[in-house]
Amino acid sequence: MNIPTSRDLLHPMLQVAREHPRVSEGELHHFLAFQFGLYEGGPAVGGPGDLRRFACRVRVARRALLRHGLLVCGGGDALILTPQGEAYLTTGWLLAGGSALSEAATGSGVSVPVSGGSGAGSAEADGSAEADEPAVDLKALLDAAEFDSVELGSGWYSIPFEADKRAWCVRARASKGWLVLGTHVMRLPKNAVSRAVVLDSIARLNFRVPLAKFSLVKRDQVLLELEYRLEHVDAEVLGNLIRMIVQIGETEYPGLVQVFATDPKLQSLDDAFRRSA
Numbered sequence: 001m002n003i004p005t006s007r008d009l010l011h012p013m014l015q016v017a018r019e020h021p022r023v024s025e026g027e028l029h030h031f032l033a034f035q036f037g038l039y040e041g042g043p044a045v046g047g048p049g050d051l052r053r054f055a056c057r058v059r060v061a062r063r064a065l066l067r068h069g070l071l072v073c074g075g076g077d078a079l080i081l082t083p084q085g086e087a088y089l090t091t092g093w094l095l096a097g098g099s100a101l102s103e104a105a106t107g108s109g110v111s112v113p114v115s116g117g118s119g120a121g122s123a124e125a126d127g128s129a130e131a132d133e134p135a136v137d138l139k140a141l142l143d144a145a146e147f148d149s150v151e152l153g154s155g156w157y158s159i160p161f162e163a164d165k166r167a168w169c170v171r172a173r174a175s176k177g178w179l180v181l182g183t184h185v186m187r188l189p190k191n192a193v194s195r196a197v198v199l200d201s202i203a204r205l206n207f208r209v210p211l212a213k214f215s216l217v218k219r220d221q222v223l224l225e226l227e228y229r230l231e232h233v234d235a236e237v238l239g240n241l242i243r244m245i246v247q248i249g250e251t252e253y254p255g256l257v258q259v260f261a262t263d264p265k266l267q268s269l270d271d272a273f274r275r276s277a
Helices: 006-019 025-036 050-068 083-091 100-107 120-132 138-144 192-208 235-262 264-276
Strands: 071-073 078-081 150-153 156-162 167-175 178-187 213-217 221-229
Touching: 006 025, 006 050, 006 071, 006 078, 006 083, 025 050, 050 071, 078 083, 138 156, 138 167, 138 235, 156 235, 167 235, 178 235, 192 213, 192 235, 221 235
Parallel strands: none
Antiparallel strands: 071 078, 150 156, 156 167, 167 178, 178 221, 213 221
């Protein structure tokens, strides 16, 4: 038996969270291990490295579900199924494809499915839902909200924003009924100790900060991302959301880069980014 991929684990992981409210990370791994026969002496274990590879894929899948908001941390290491996670289990629907969040998931090795089914019915349902989606003129909304914006292609717009601590460049896109906002925060330091401190800080922030989430994408970029239902977005709401993601960045950025203060080389890298932002 092959070890399930991280994608294969997404749906079973949500089912476990539904059946066992406030399941801990250790319990989640335990339930999945017995479900797939991947435990010490289990029938699916074919070699000494199988358990280690399975544990790694469980971690990757769990992080993807937390990042997409299908699971949340309920204090300690308890995991709770969110309404979005419940909706995916019930309907097979999951926000993905073309968004900054799905790009982050792909970068981490998880290809998040848009639908739980693989038959023609699911494809037709997705096509019908997209056809029924009202067209949204994001450029018009940005103009009405009095933001300067530059079209980047593929539906993305760049909105420069000069704040107190630094300049921010917010990217915006309307995709499949969702407004997607994202902005570059920093690059991870190459120093192993500093890198670990920043990653730990990001993990803690994602448990504390509502709505927007920090994520790591290719080339060690740390992004701050936010998604909001388009049906609730007008020019005023769009402006508030852009200002909110910038405010979160302004509030949390100093804490993430404080590690640079003790290393002159890391400080010069951060200064260079500020000048180029």
